[in-house]
Amino acid sequence: MNPDPHISALVEALSGTASGAPALDTLRQILDAMPVKVGLFDRDRRHIYANRAYLEMMGATLERALGCTIGDLLGPEVQRSTMGLAKRAMNGETVSSEGWLTQADGQQRYILRLHAPHRMPDGAVAGYFVIIQDMTERRQVQDDLFRLAYYDPVTGMANRLMLLKHMADYRSMGEPFTLVIMDIDRFADIRTSLGQAFANDLLEDLAHRMGAQGAAFDLIARVSDHAFALLVAGPCDRPAVERALEELSGVVRSARSGSGGTVFLSASIGVAVALPAHERPEDVLRDAEIATGRAREQGGGRQSWFDPAMHAHVVEQVRMEHDLRGALQGGTDLWVAYQPIVEMVTGGLAGFEALVRWNHPERGNIPPGVFIPIAESTGLVVTLGTWVLREACKQIAAWQDQREPGSAPLFMSVNLSTRQLSDPNLVDVVRDVLRETGVEPSWLKLELTESAVMDKAEQSIRLLQDLRTLGIKLSIDDFGTGYSSLSYLHKLPIDSLKVDRSFVSAMHQSEENRAIVRIIMDLARLLGFDVIAEGIETSADANLLRALACDYGQGYHFARPLAPEAAGKLVGGDLPWRPLD
Structure with a gap:
């Protein structure tokens, strides 16, 4: 193998003469060309050599540094901070450390510092080397990354x-x-x-x-x-x-x-x-x-x-959400119940309200008050609402041919959630469902809560107008429990107001409560809306609402929400509440 000519040249340059002067000069040139800072100290911690990079850091010439300690050049604090490292080096150890150092010009630099013993040919320690590498840029990058991370x-x-x-x-x-x-x-x-x-x-x-x-x-x-x-x-x-x-x-x-x-x-x-x-x-x-x-x-x-009960509640909510997603995908555990809506004067069947139910395979029937809020909070209510809308439309289309001869077409009321109102695809979804199921738009009535509509009134008006162009009917549900403004109410393109059950149940308690219901009905007639009263529990409730000229009613007095088969019997004219009136 031929020797590397570059190594040979270095050996020749350093070999020098018997005095070693050329070799020392070459070595000095090499050290001065290095960016690494090198200093040599005697056992009294005085400089006996330093390369150019070291001297620049110290702000001194070689003549000034020789015989001086690092404390003489950078101050007694630096001298004290490196005392332990110097002692260990003079005891024969090679030790490293890193940290910030203030240079002679006042700049803060982050350095990696090595203290190593300087040995004589016989092995005795004559002093020590200090080799310093400037790591400021790397430290700044590390600090930047740390800030980004933390x-x-x-x-x-x-x-x-x-x-x-x-x-x-x-x-x-x-x-x-x-x-x-x-x-x-x-x-x-x-x-x-x-x-x-x-x-x-x-x-x-x-x-x-x-x-x-x-x-x-x-x-x-x-x-x-x-x-x-x-x-x-x-x-x-x-x-x-x-x-x-x-x-x-x-x-x-x-x-x-x-x-x-x-x-x-x-x-x-x-x-x-x-x-x-x-x-x-x-x-x-x-x-x-x-x-x-x-x-x-x-x-x-x-x-x-x-408290721990909160965690158990959240875990239960998560499990319920998981099961609800599965129910929506499977399509077998969810079903729609139908509560009849009755013409108050004739007692005839006017339509139904579609109400979603969940028959969990392990937990049985789960109340809507439990799973609907979960659907709302997770956004599942948009998918659930579309499923209910499609099922209800299929059902009302099938029932129209079964109704009593000569009777008016039945309508189907379907609730819309606040999340659905915020869905930019809502109008397209309703249009597509009507087309898929063959339902006449006038057979469908969408119910919206008062608070959901009035929360963003101007936006809601535009949405309701778009829905109204499809030919469907619209109703404000739970009227009186929210914060309607009359300045907006008359602008809403709706057909019905639904009196909340709390007002209906309180009618018999005082004249003031009856007056509230009467005022709602007068307001509806003034604005051209019909009125549906919900929560009718007794014949007394029904009779009083008739006396107040209420248009439609629903509640347990007529029927509870029914399975499709039971509700279908009502469509044919078998109305059990008629004899009770």
Whole structure:
């Protein structure tokens, strides 16, 4: 094998003469060309050599550095901080360390420093080398990555990962702690209506105010788009935590954008105390978020402390959601019941209201009041509502040919949820179902709750107008329980008002209650709507409503919601309530 000519040249250059002068000069040139900083010290910690990069860091010439300690050049604090490393090197160890160093020019540099013994030919330690590598750029990259990983870019606060890290540290040290989740109510609506920039300004201002007022908390982190976590170390002092949270709620209410714009803010607050039963930090976070959800369900702007029953409830909700999804896919456990709607004057059958039912294979019949809220909260209600609409339309199409000769066509009322009203495809879905089932549009009446319509009145009016162009009928359900405005009510393209059962059941208690029902009916007639009263339980209820000229009624006095087979018998004219009147 031929020798490497570059290695041969280096050997020749360093071999020099007997005095070694050429070799030392070449070595000095090599060391001065290196970016790594090299210094050689005697046992008294005085410089006896340094390369160019080292001298630039020290702000000194070689002549100035020789015979001086590092303390003479950079100050006694640097001298003290490296004393242990120097001692270990002179004891024959090679040790490394890293940290920040202030150069002679005042710049902060992050360095990796190696102390190694300088040995004589006989092995005795004559001093030590210091070899320094500047790692500032790498450290800055690491710091940037750390900030991206553990801090929120909008508020500068710690994020979810940093929160979990702190909780894990507390657990490993056996330190008890309490976790608070503060979720800003209606933040999505604020962002949608006022824009992302305004929302970010609010968050930045809120983060600043929380940082200034949150001395009671050991860490404040942004853990989601509109939720913050607050960590309190030590045994839980509930009164103290509650007082701190009251103050923090005031901070939330005072938040404003950078431009000075304000909106009313409130927060749903959930609190969980770390317990031995919590195996992971995520478990504490989960429980705090469950408690926050409970505060939100109760109307927002309040505190809720976690208890184990909440977790069991959430687990049950998740299982129920899973089973409901399966029921929608299978199409066998869900079915539609039909409650008759009766003409109050003649007692004849006018139509039906379609009501979804769920016969769970293991749990039996699950009340709508249990599974409908789950469908609403998960968005499944859109799919469920479409399924009910299609089933109800198929059924009313089949019943039209079975009705009493000469009677008017029956109509089918189907409820629409708030989520369905927000579905941009709703009009197309209704149109497609009508086409698929062959139902005349006038046979279908969609019922919408008063609060859902009035929540976004202008948007609702446009939607109802689009639905009305299909030829279907529209009704406001539970009228009187929401917050209707007469300025909008007369603009709604609807056909019916449905008097809520609470008013019907209270009619016999006082003249004032009867007057409320009478006023609703007078208002409906003035606006050209017909009136349907629900919750008619007795013949006395029915007689009084007839005296008030109510158009239609439904309730247990006539019939409970019926299976399709039983409801079909009514279509043929077998009306059991007629003899009772």
